[in-house]
Amino acid sequence: MPATTATETLYASITQPPNRVHSTNRPPSLATLKTICSETASTKQYPHCEGIESNVPIYNLLKFDPTDSTTASALQEEWYNILHSGPGVFVLRNMYSDKALLEKVNGVFQKIIDHERSSSAKKGDHFAGNGKNDRIWNSFSKHGLQDPMSFFEYYSNSWLALVSDAWLGPGYCITAQVNIVRPGGEAQTVHRDYHLGFQTAEECARYPKAMHNASQFLTLQGAVAHSDMPNGTGSTRLLPFSQRFEEGFMAYRLPEFNEFFLSKYVSLPLSMGDGxxxxxxxxxxxGNNQSTDFVRKANLLQISSAFGKTMETVDGLPLLERCWDALKQKYDVEGFSAEVTAFVSAVAAGYPFPTNLDVRTAAPGGLAPESEQQTVLKALQENWDKQEIIGAINQIREDSRA
Ligand SMILES: [Fe+2]
Known part of the structure; x- marks a missing residue:
């Protein structure tokens, strides 16, 4: 049999299709992750940031006006680049500058925690899990039902709308979870997040490689500090640039990757109101809360693309109902301001599918039926009362059924 020529070998390597899936039998390359994480971020790449600490760009939002469209799109450009191919993480100082609002919301959270503690048995938690923390699952819905006015203010935040839109585009869905960690609360082990980050390595290996990449584009992970988080209280440990490691969902559970993470992670102190x-x-x-007297509080935000599946079920309709009068009043004063549209984006579905196309025909000029968000904006413009808008959203839902 003739020997294989160099040309044949080269041709074979070019035409050889790559493996469709990652395998638990092919170890991920720690050397590759080390190379990726050896990069250094520069302020030249992110001219609007105030500085870069431990490879994490820091933005002081007091310096910017979210309603200035030139600034807003320049910031969105930088945030997108950071998340996509830069360090993968940034801090928004003073995202919530109204501390009184956060104190009020903390009071609402505490009521929910007290109520759940007295009325329910054991709660599942993949966080600290040692009795040193309090958790509110679906704090988004519970907050809105418990105290609509502070919910309305909190989710009218135009920075939240801007950052969500930067990574996910329109039609995003917000879910939120509160985490309060008392002194002695332990650290988490290194991980990636929802979707594939909540699966076993074996389950992950069943998804094609392209879906490993796609997963990161379907969610934006965030947190708002509801207390100061000085050094030693366990602010999140981060490994900048590691989102670019293609085998990451297969790798983070392995001991050598955990060791590398523990030797290289950075964490930044935060102030109340920072995102x-x-x-x-x-x-x-x-991180672990090493303090003896400091309670760390955060509202974790997990914001999903319109094309993804959220981790929790959120029904915006009862929240819209409770906030409708306040929203109308605000609209009457401000029109479609950044805060009004931020709130509408937070509570009404911006994506009209899945639906029933026999019943719901395309809106004029498009191929898709009107979304709940479009209906809410029309209702504000046409001065509908609460009954009319709730009836219209219910009708959309009824008509969308199979
Ligand atoms: Fe996480």
Missing amino acids: IFFNPALFHAA
Whole structure:
């Protein structure tokens, strides 16, 4: 048999299709992750940031006006680049500058925690899990039902709308979970987040490689600090640039990757009202609260693309109902301001599918039926009362059924 020529070998390597899936039998390359994480971020790449600490760009939002469209799109450009191919994480200082609002919301959270503690048995938690923390699952819905006015203010935040839109585009869905960690609360182990980050390695290996990449584009992970988080209280540990490691969903559970994470992670102190946002594929872990007297409080935000599946079920309709009068009043004063549209984006579905196309025909000029969001905006413009808008949204839902 003739020997294989160099040309044949080269041709074979070119035409050889890559493996469709990652395998638990092919170890991910730690050397590749090390190379990726050896990069250094520069302020030249992100001219609007105030500075870069431990490879994490920091933005002081007091310096910017979210309603200035030139600034807003320049910031969105930088945030997108950071999440996509840069360090994968950034801090928004003073995202919530109204501390009184956060104190009020903390009071609402505490009521929910007290109520759940007295009325329910054991709660599942993949966080600290040692009795040193309090957790509110679906704090988004519970907050809105418990105290509509502070919910309305909190989710009218135009920075939240801007950062969500930067990574996910329109039609995003917000879910939120509160985490309160008392002194002695332990650290998490390194992980990636939802979707594939919540599966076993064996389950992950069943998804084609392209879906490993796609997962990170379907969620924006964030947190709002509801207390100060000084050094030693366990602010999130982060491994900048690690979202770019293609084998990451297969790798983070392996001991050598955990060791590398523990030797290289960074964490930044935060102040109450600061936001931190990161690519869900970034290697990260909550830190341990080493203090003796400091309670760390955060509202975790997991914002989903219109094309993804959220981790929790959120029904915006009862929230819209409770906030309708306040929303109308605000609209009457401000029109479609950044805050009004931010709130509408937070509570009404911006994506009209899945639906029933026999019943719901395309809106004029498009191929898709009108979304709940479009209906809400029309209702504000046409001064509908609460009954009319709730009836219209219910009708959309009824008509969308199979
Ligand atoms: Fe996480």
